[in-house]
Amino acid sequence: MLLSIIYKEWLKVRLFWGIALVLNIAVFVYLFVDIRHLFTIEHAEMIWYQAFKIGTLHYAYMKYLLVITGVIIGAAQYTPEMIGHRFRLSLHLPVRPNSMVLWCVLTGLFGVAVIGMLDAFMLYTIIARFFPHEGAESALLTALPWFFSGLIAYLGIALTAMEPRLSRKFVYLAIAGGFLCLFYQGNDYETYNRALWKPALISLLFIPSIILPAYRYRNRSS
Amino acid sequence: MENVIEVENLTHCYGKRVIYEDLNFTVPRGSIFGLLGKNGVGKTTLIKILMGFLRPVSGRCRVLGEASHNLSPVARSRIGLLFEGHLAYEFMSIAQIEKFYSAHYPTWNRDLYYGLVDRLDLPYDHKIKNMSCGQRSQVVLGLIFAQNPELMILDDYSMGLDAGYRRLFLEYLSEYVKDGTKTVFVTSHIVQDLENLVNEVMFLDRGGEILQTSLDEFMTGFKQFRFKRNGSTNTLHRDDVIRNLDITGDNASVFSFLSMAKVGAHLAEMGIETAGLEQVPMTLEDAFIGLTGKY
Known part of the structure; x- marks a missing residue:
């Protein structure tokens, strides 16, 4: 039964997951071309100086890439369920509603996480091609909060979509926005090295919290 | 007899608008139960x-x-x-939706589903979102039949369906319930369709006033009497005997659960002239309108 729920979620998101994947790959192709171009027009020592002395992030434009990915997958997954109250079809399935909702959410999260891991791989590979191994590791640590923000964006969309009351939707959007801001404090290398686990742990609370709007959806009085 | 649905003292409001107050009814196992009422009386709310x-x-x-x-x-x-509205996962195709639902029901009957869907003459990869309302109704109906449920709850199955699809729906439904072990709870705007299907009816009115009875009892007990309209008919009004009235053109009609003799005597007591008083045969739709009014 749970495999069947994953199948349903996959049918909804596969096109948009594919679009998000192409978008992510395109951005990393651009990153590769951009850094290669930089090494063509600049002396290597100047790039070294920019990157490791001034602290220029040559891959800063991928900051919001996973956020966009999370929003795309979340919207693709929950919009068809919420239009015309089709979510009631899922709630009538012979599955415990909380399990059903959690499996939907975990499927979407997995979709975002797979793209996030691919991004991490591409980032490491591209940076390692032009910089020393330590530079590539540092890029991963720098970008780690941005990957987390993708998961938060997805969970924020899920939370907002399932909530039946409009005023609460805005509250959930604001909470998700606030959590996203937690991951974008500072523009330096490895800003979150010693602190990332705290917002990351708190953000995990988003997963069980989705039970609440789903419960409110099926127990509303109007 | 065991009841598959039991409702006791149900009260529901939307804001200050009372939908039902102290609503009570039961649906016995094996019955085909029609819930009838005009728009806005809370049929869908009750199903929700x-x-x-x-x-x-x-x-x-x-x-x-x-x-x-x-x-x-x-x-x-x-x-x-x-x-x-025959709600379905519109992003799925004919085959995908069958594959999805079949995993959830142990007694799934794939042949029943495809028996209905094959009538559409559509490829199995045809998406539900690209179907007409009638075609979608076939798919949804096929899914419900394939599930082989003990209790079927059908919320306005006739919405958006033309006469052909409605007839097909009813034929399959009649076949499904013929062994007497299944229970159906059905609402429809096309009251006439239910006449040959249901054996129990409940009439829901605004505020939840109801009448629950067997279809046979209702059709034999509830009567329409017609007579020539005259000056005295202006004073006609509803009471314990006259459940409803309708004055159209040259005729006046009263609806009642009592016999013609009792209704005639009651009208005479009210000072109403009832020249040509006669009982008029009614369909279920006539009786429904007679009981609940035209608007």
């Missing part, structure tokens, strides 16, 4: 409450012996539910 999608203000609803707001997965697997 029964299926646990809406929490009532007060009262108790039990479906297959379980509280409706907390139906277990096992109970839900025994209920086939048709949502108003």
